[in-house]
Amino acid sequence: MMEFAQWLENTGFSTWVRESPRIWAFPVILLIHTIGMALCVGVSAGINFRILGFAPSLKLSPMGRMFPILWLGFWMNAITGTILVMQDATNKLFNIDFYLKMVFIALALVVLRMIRNRVFLDPQVDKVPLSANAKTLAVLSLVFWVGAITCGRLLAYVGPIVGSVG
């Protein structure tokens, strides 16, 4: 595992991302990661707030058109996130905080799918009041996204528990 992490971290690309003084190496990759977060969590949280009863006159079915923006943000972050882990693999892959973040994101995605299937693909959407189940899903979605953001942000401060940079 450690050898693999070291190999990942020492590939030419990882080294370039980490050490290049160019603004479009590390800084811009991290910037895209932040914008991707804003797109993904922004749209998702907007939908969740609506399900929870904010802005009740806002119809849900047209809001479904915003899903592509959410996925755009998600894939921006999947790609930049992979790069960010690669360039610091010996730390990130041994950091419990990183795995916690991955768990939160996985749970958020599962809940997002459930919201899509049970709320947006329901032919009765906007015609009948939302079920308590839908509201539970919205709360869970918000909790998981906040968890993912918290863990992600704290990655800058929390060190690995095993193995050190040396």
Next chain:
Amino acid sequence: MESLNLAHFHLLLNHLPTISFVVALCLYFAGLVNGSESLRKVGLVLFFLIAVVALPTYFSGSAAERALCPELKCPPGVSPQIMRKHEDLALFSFVLMEITGFFSWLALWQLRKTTKIAGWNWAVVALFSIASFGVVALAAAEGSGIRHPEIRDAAEMALPAIEDAESTGIARSIGAVMAGNTGIGWLWPASETIHFIGLCMLFIVVLIVDLRLLGMAKGLPFKALYQLLPVGMLGFTLNLTTGLLFFLAAPGQYVNNIEFHRKIVLIILAGFNVLYFMLVDETWAIGPDDNAPLRTKIAAASAIFLWIGILYYGHMLPFLGNAF
């Protein structure tokens, strides 16, 4: 001639909140007394604008101090103690002005729905605006004493200089706690996390409202979207609060950081953008499946551009500027 620096900027801006507050207060209270909604509305718009202009006024103060006392050494006649008092009063008045601005915006938002300010809100705006004016006047009086010994009273002049005047005052104490100097190390990371959550809340509005106006998910009428706006304003409030804490903890990272100046300029422009949506009626008339007028589309596109720009400059603080 010396080029214009941030200290000039502070001198230029620092009269604005005090003077325009007098005008705004008069208009608002005249509106309350004679029941004129348009007068009250002008007062609310002015309170909001003052809250926007207060940003560069407050943040340039720290730069003015550095220009006046380089390397923490003040020239004779300049009192660090008075400067600390001025800074504390400026901080209080800044916070009060931002609260006044927030509730003024909320009142403008409520006017859109009911054409009447909700029962409680006019009183909140009245209360906070009077408090802001009182404290900003004190801050201004204290501030003018920094460079004008002739207006200080004899008792104050007779006070012996305190050696560590630099580290006294409430603003400095908050900054020290925030920076972890008292042993609480988690405040900064926790605030960073809240800053990111606030950012996402802000982007709920930036994305859903502005993308709708640009033509995505046209089934949504603006009349329904407006209900989301306070979520964005709340996100901004979280970020202004945590941002202010970062500034208090490490002013040196920000005062002469060009990325920070650009960020503040874009936030001011975003403030005007918010006001545009509050004041222009044609946006509010956009129904389901309506195409937004070109002007509204330009305003919506600028909003997305401005907020991504604010995110960009905030993000680049440590990379292009000298922060952290």
